[in-house]
Amino acid sequence: MPELPEVEVLVRHLDPLLRGARVTQVEVRRAKVVRPGSVTAFTAALRGARFTGVRRRGKYLVFTLRRPSTRDAFPLVGHLGMTGRIHVQVARAPLPKHTAVQLTLGSRRLVFEDTRYFGRLTLDAGVLAGLGPEPLTDEFRAATLRARLRGSRQPIKVRLLDQALVAGVGNIYASEALFRAGIAPRTAAGRLTGAQVARLVEAIRQVLREAIRFGSTVPLDWAGHGGRDGLFYYGRAPGAPDYYEERLAVYDRAGEPCRHCGTPIRRLVQAARSTFYCARCQRS
DNA sequence: CACCATGTTCCTTG
């Protein structure tokens, strides 16, 4: 999925495009994506409403809409899962193959497409309730993080994926942040020293901020007409500039030399997810 | 054919 940075870049892109746009038609092609909630209620609530803005919470997009008749504001919450995409395109453009929901906005439309259909769109903002602090604000602090890690014997890499601990860190940036902080991914979370937790907090912030900065400067296929990826994840995009693949220090680089010490990057599996790290730079 | 994939949730096991 898009982790926090990808969602942030998407939200910045969408906000000015959607402000003031009125939903003239709603089509749900994959009912399971509207979750929790019923398709009928979803459709009825959105039809005729007007977007007033979009923001981000963790990996969630939070759209705000208003019904012109009653002036009531209500949220529409989205999550992209692993493969979700949101495009604003001309209403007559061909629909992406795995379009889950389509909101017509007059002559334009907002498309939620999702190959694997793990994503969701819901009017129930309750899903945001369990999220931990936003890592890029000062509500995310070493002291509170350390208190929350106390007593945990789970590996720190696995703990970082818990959205209740800190919102928005996913599998890619968990590995990246631990590399940056020089912490071994298997370290029991409760055994990190105060200094390590402080370094980890800073590393998470830096890694996320850099990814946002990167995503804000590369040209992306927002309308989804390229058939491929409108976001920026990892790996190599066709025709991408050289620095594209230099973004990530360890993720998906097993066997390649560590950029600090040259030791081959290792891959290990924790909680059924891949972790990448440098055994020399990350000892702790 | 086998294995892997940016996430979350549910079920089982200990």
Place this chain on the structure above:
DNA sequence: CCAAGGAACATGGT
């Protein structure tokens, strides 16, 4: 009861 591990979800890429 809780923590931890694994599978499921659905599709595509290598």
